[in-house]
Amino acid sequence: MSAFLGQGGMGSVYLARSRGGRSVAVKVIRPELAREPSFRSRFAREISAAKAVNGAYTAPVVDADTDCDQPWLATVFVPGPSLWEAVRVGGAFTFDRVCQLGAGLAEALADIHKTGIVHRDLKPQNVLMSADGPRVIDFGIAHVTDLPPLTDPDALLGTPRFMSPEQITGGALSPASDVFSLGLVLAFAASDQGPFGSGSNAQLLYRIVHTEPDVSALPQGLRLLVAACLAKRPDRRPTPAELLDALGTREEPAPPTVPPARRSYTPTVWAPQGRLGTVDFASNAQALLADGLTDALVIEAAGHGT
Structure with missing residues (x-):
């Protein structure tokens, strides 16, 4: 089961779930690009290199198929605002x-x-x-x-x-x-x-x-x-x-001490910060498509909630 997120110059992006229940972002390459052998070969080599990026602060590639009729790439879906x-x-x-x-x-x-x-x-x-x-x-x-x-x-x-x-x-x-x-x-x-x-x-x-x-x-x-x-x-x-x-x-330098004016008092006012809201899966396309689905793809993670 998948949900369409958007499309750009390189293909379409979908939100999907793996068989184990993991949320993933799947990019499907346009058919006309898939018919170009040089693109398909480069895409495969870059995917292979990108799979090695697996740090705690990246959204890693979880699967890909560069040999099928329409090559695709799946990355971990990251819910949260940009x-x-x-x-x-x-x-x-x-x-x-x-x-x-x-x-x-x-x-x-x-x-x-x-x-x-x-x-x-x-x-x-x-x-x-x-x-x-x-x-x-x-x-x-x-x-x-x-x-x-x-x-x-x-x-x-x-x-x-x-x-x-x-x-x-x-x-x-x-x-x-x-x-x-x-x-x-x-x-x-x-x-x-x-x-x-x-x-x-x-x-x-x-x-x-x-x-x-x-x-x-x-x-x-x-x-x-x-x-x-x-x-x-x-x-x-x-x-x-x-x-x-x-x-x-790194520590922030302490501000200089300024003696308070005599008989003056400044109350401390607490104002709660507004929440950023819940995740809107449909808006994830904005992060992926802001510049179009640009070429020389290696990896594109999909999270972009508001």
């Missing part, structure tokens, strides 16, 4: 919550990179906030380092607001590119804005390549770490392992 939705609904995260998020994402990148994969599209829409921590999803434009590219080498793949300088300029991509994107994701989570300002895609792309990030809106304890992730030179950025070490011991 980071983008969580910030839009609840506002910027606290310092501690950003550190927890960053540690989970750093661990996810370490698991991804050790298999030879560069994600290339790490952004808030591709981070699901599950009950047991963030999950990195949607490897739709991921790059397997030892395979030739499937797409046009001149194509700009990624989401402009969360791309690295070398990704924008067409330079060689390495795991450090994902670290740059991670810095942008953490800045968004901590401030609900980006360190390169707002504007058109062209303006953002120019600033990412040519200007320094403005991290002044971030909590003081995160500024140096995020700025390090956003270094222009890839070899100047920390590795995911170094980020894990830093985030695990």
Whole structure:
């Protein structure tokens, strides 16, 4: 039994259950693409590489068939809002919550990179906030380092607001590119804005390549770490392992003590935070189809509840 979630340039996505009762997201490739031997061969090789990604903070591949008439891929379904939705609904995260998020994402990148994969599209829409921590999803434009590219080498793949300088300029991509994107994701989570300002895609792309990030809106304890992730030179950025070490011991500096004014009293007001709501399976298609079901598929997890 399955439920249709949506469709895009590469095929259709369904929510289904395995025979054992596990919820999975199934992507079925379009017939015309399946008839292209080069696509089918590349798809099979990338699926094989993606199956090696099985960390606690990713949504792993559970099954696939690349030899049938319409190749398909099933990944673990992750119920929960995207980071983008969580910030839009609840506002910027606290310092501690950003550190927890960053540690989970750093661990996810370490698991991804050790298999030879560069994600290339790490952004808030591709981070699901599950009950047991963030999950990195949607490897739709991921790059397997030892395979030739499937797409046009001149194509700009990624989401402009969360791309690295070398990704924008067409330079060689390495795991450090994902670290740059991670810095942008953490800045968004901590401030609900980006360190390169707002504007058109062209303006953002120019600033990412040519200007320094403005991290002044971030909590003081995160500024140096995020700025390090956003270094222009890839070899100047920390590795995911170094980020894990830093985030695990990071503490927010205590604010300066200000003596209260005489005879003044400020009551503490408690306001409960609104819940993000229940999971809407139909909205899971938004995360998968935000950029279309892009080519060079490796893996696409499906969770995107509101």
